[in-house]
Amino acid sequence: MDSFAFIIHPVDPKRDVTRKYPLLGKLLPVDVIHFVSRFWPPLYLSHITGARSAATGKEIEGWLIAVPYTAPRMLRLPSREVYRKIIAAGRMAEELGAQVLGLGAYTAVVGDGGRTIAQALDIAVTTGDSYTAAVAVQALHSAAERMGIDLQQTTVAVVGATGAVGGVVAQKLAREAGRTLLVGRRRERLAEVGERVQASARGEVVLSLDINDIREAEVVVTVTSAGGNLVRPEYLRRGAVVCDVSRPRDVSWQVAQARDDLLVFDGGLVRVPGTVDFGFNYGLPPDMTFGCVAETMALTFEGRFEDYTLGKDLSLEKVDAIEVLAAKHGFRLAALRSFERQLDDAMIEKVKLHARTGVDDIVTG
Numbered sequence: 360m361d362s363f364a365f366i367i368h369p370v371d372p373k374r375d376v377t378r379k380y381p382l383l384g385k386l387l388p389v390d391v392i393h394f395v396s397r398f399w400p401p402l403y404l405s406h407i408t409g410a411r412s413a414a415t416g417k418e419i420e421g422w423l424i425a426v427p428y429t430a431p432r433m434l435r436l437p438s439r440e441v442y443r444k445i446i447a448a449g450r451m452a453e454e455l456g457a458q459v460l461g462l463g464a465y466t467a468v469v470g471d472g473g474r475t476i477a478q479a480l481d482i483a484v485t486t487g488d489s490y491t492a493a494v495a496v497q498a499l500h501s502a503a504e505r506m507g508i509d510l511q512q513t514t515v516a517v518v519g520a521t522g523a524v525g526g527v528v529a530q531k532l533a534r535e536a537g538r539t540l541l542v543g544r545r546r547e548r549l550a551e552v553g554e555r556v557q558a559s560a561r562g563e564v565v566l567s568l569d570i571n572d573i574r575e576a577e578v579v580v581t582v583t584s585a586g587g588n589l590v591r592p593e594y595l596r597r598g599a600v601v602c603d604v605s606r607p608r609d610v611s612w613q614v615a616q617a618r619d620d621l622l623v624f625d626g627g628l629v630r631v632p633g634t635v636d637f638g639f640n641y642g643l644p645p646d647m648t649f650g651c652v653a654e655t656m657a658l659t660f661e662g663r664f665e666d667y668t669l670g671k672d673l674s675l676e677k678v679d680a681i682e683v684l685a686a687k688h689g690f691r692l693a694a695l696r697s698f699e700r701q702l703d704d705a706m707i708e709k710v711k712l713h714a715r716t717g718v719d720d721i722v723t724g
């Protein structure tokens with residue numbers, strides 16, 4: 360049977376360690392978990408079964424493997440040390456028989472976006488970022504439509520536009536947005552991305568180094584590796600639709616609590632074809648997964664065992680191609696979710712009502 364492996368890592372150290380080791384997770388303080396993670400080898404988490412292509416009926420299997428570093432640890436440690444641990448996890452995937460390896464969350468963010476890791480391994484490697492970008496844009500369409508927002512008539516902001524996912528999300532959205540606002544931290548890199556985005560843009564493309572400027576946007580995608588809590592309530596205009604692709608999230612639940620006029624939701628979630636069992640609870644309903652996992656699975660259904668998405672400059676053509684491939688095998692956009700809950704029509708109607716009737720007393724700057 361064709362097979363894949365996918366690497367994940369703890370996002371919330373206490374909660375995630377408790378999922379695998381209930382007693383240790385309960386007893387160890389967070390800073391001890393951070394410290395110990397450096398010396399822990401990669402962990403076999405589970406065997407994934409039951410995923411079946413809607414197009415061909417082909418069944419695949421897979422494995423979840425954990426790299427024990429937390430996100431802040433991965434950003435702080437020398438890249439070479441982090442690569443070593445991810446490569447060790449990749450070797451475990453090879454021994455299990457996987458033909459393609461997906462790099463989850465910060466294992467794809469760190470260093471050169473998977474290139475060094477792919478060079479060191481014998482099996483194909485992908486970050487899954489292409490399909491993540493495609494699914495985030497699909498989710499944004501669904502949310503904007505339900506909020507009655509026409510992308511062609513509005514400003515769409517991308518926070519983290521200089522990143523791998525952000526850059527290509529910006530290109531894809533700019534093809535239809537009335538105006539596209541790209542927010543980044545590095546002037547030169549932002550200008551470079553801006554040129555690329557402008558090439559396929561329908562409307563004006565504006566660059567900003569100041570996140571406060573997202574107040575101009577009715578629609579916001581945030582996709583950074585800031586490590587959480589980057590987007591504050593005062594940055595967002597009334598009635599904004601906010602798609603948070605980042606893990607850890609850029610938008611904290613306190614923002615959603617403080618602002619009942621905002622539609623904040625997780626970007627990048629899909630339903631898996633067949634009756635999949637991931638064998639491990641990573642915080643989603645059983646038949647749902649992240650776009651990056653789904654990309655790895657779609658390549659396996661197709662038998663395309665090649666390095667697909669690597670590096671920081673993604674290709675729009677590859678994003679469009681994996682979107683078609685995943686749809687062919689039966690991956691579908693999942694219902695919108697916000698802070699571990701599904702957003703139903705009643706909740707969205709409430710947000711719309713608050714957006715229409717609320718007092719706009721948000722302080723800018």
Ligand SMILES: NC(=O)c1ccc[n+]([C@@H]2O[C@H](COP(=O)([O-])OP(=O)(O)OC[C@H]3O[C@@H](n4cnc5c(N)ncnc54)[C@H](OP(=O)(O)O)[C@@H]3O)[C@@H](O)[C@H]2O)c1
Binds near residue numbers: 584604
């Ligand atoms: N939900 C999913 O399925 C899924 C899949 C893949 C990735 N992700 C998540 O998506 C996010 C981005 O991934 P990526 O691969 O695109 O990462 P990336 O290529 O490293 O890009 C990260 C972006 O974040 C910006 N950034 C970092 N720290 C920041 C801060 N403190 N303030 C403002 N901007 C900051 C970077 O700016 P500079 O260019 O200035 O450094 C860059 O634009 C990560 O959180 C990752 O976990 C989610």
